[in-house]
Amino acid sequence: MRILDKYVIREYTKILLIILLAFSVLMIVVEVSDRMPRLIRRGATAEEMALFFLLRLPYLFLLTSPVVVLLSGMFLMNMLSKYHESIAIRSAGISIVRMVTPLFWIGLLISIVVMLLGEFVLPKTEEYRQYIYEEKIKNQKIEDKKMRSKIHYLGSSNNLYYIGFFDGYRNILKTIDITSFDPENGEIDKKITAKNAVWNGEEWIFEDCYIRYFDQGEIIVTFHEKISIAEVDITPIDFIKSAKNP
Incomplete structure (x- = not known):
């Protein structure tokens, strides 16, 4: 790595960290001023409030990183121009494009970090932050996705x-109502109601099940004490995944 590359990377990193710190402090101050009174009214401890606000940092980093990267590059170029360093670099036969090439690699690296942070870190920190607010501060139990x-x-x-x-712990359904529609005209062509259903690992076994067929104004009703229905295409994991995050 050239001395110039090291210098550009070092100066850019310094500016980046300063701007990132400034933005983080500013955003945290806004967050604290907005949320602090409500947290105090709910009796939150200092430790809970500190953790609640610190867990916001990954989100703030993702939110501000594009602006921070852009501003850092602008400040760096302004600094190089202000102290005539860019003229000295060009006098040495180095083009502007070559001079800022390290910035493109830094930008790529930051993009990868932001992507990984948003994919793996942010969901967990936001979930834990919500857990602290709902269960620790508000003393509310978070919904169990399996019940x-x-x-x-x-x-x-x-x-x-x-x-x-x-x-979801025993893979049991109660009070089931399934409505099927005709794909051609959108009208109801079948309705399934059952008292219970049990998942046997491969399919649902319905108990006390009524199946109603609607055909040209006629209704045909059949009753089954136990039956498996092939067109029921859901599994227990589908119900768990469909639960909204608290």
Whole structure:
């Protein structure tokens, strides 16, 4: 690596860190001034508040990184021009493009870091931050995604599901209502209601199940004490994934 590259990288990194620190402090101050009164009213401890605000930093970094990278480059070029360093570099036969080449590599590296941060770190920090706010500060229990009630779900075959209760620990459904639609005219062509359903590892076994077929104004009803229905294309994991994050 050339001495020039080391110099450009060092100066750019210094400016980047200063601007990033300034933006972070500013954003944290805004966040604290907005949230602090509410946290105090709810009886949050100093440790809980500190952790609550610190966990916001990854989000703030993702939010400000494009502007910070741009401003750092502008300040660096201004500094090189102000002290006539860019003239000296060009006099040595080095083009401006070659001079700023390290900045492109730094930008690429920061882009990768931002992508990884947003993909792996940010969801976990925001989830834990929400956990602190909901459970530690507000003393509210977060919904268990494996124990849900009143679920509305649209299956891949456009089947509309209503589940009164889902027990993801035992893979049991209660109060099931499934509506199927004719793909040609969009009208209801089948309705399945059942008291219970149990997942056997491969399919749902419905108990006390009524199946109603709608055909040209006629309704045909069949009853089954136990039955597996092939067109029911959902699994327990689908209900868990469909749960909204707290």
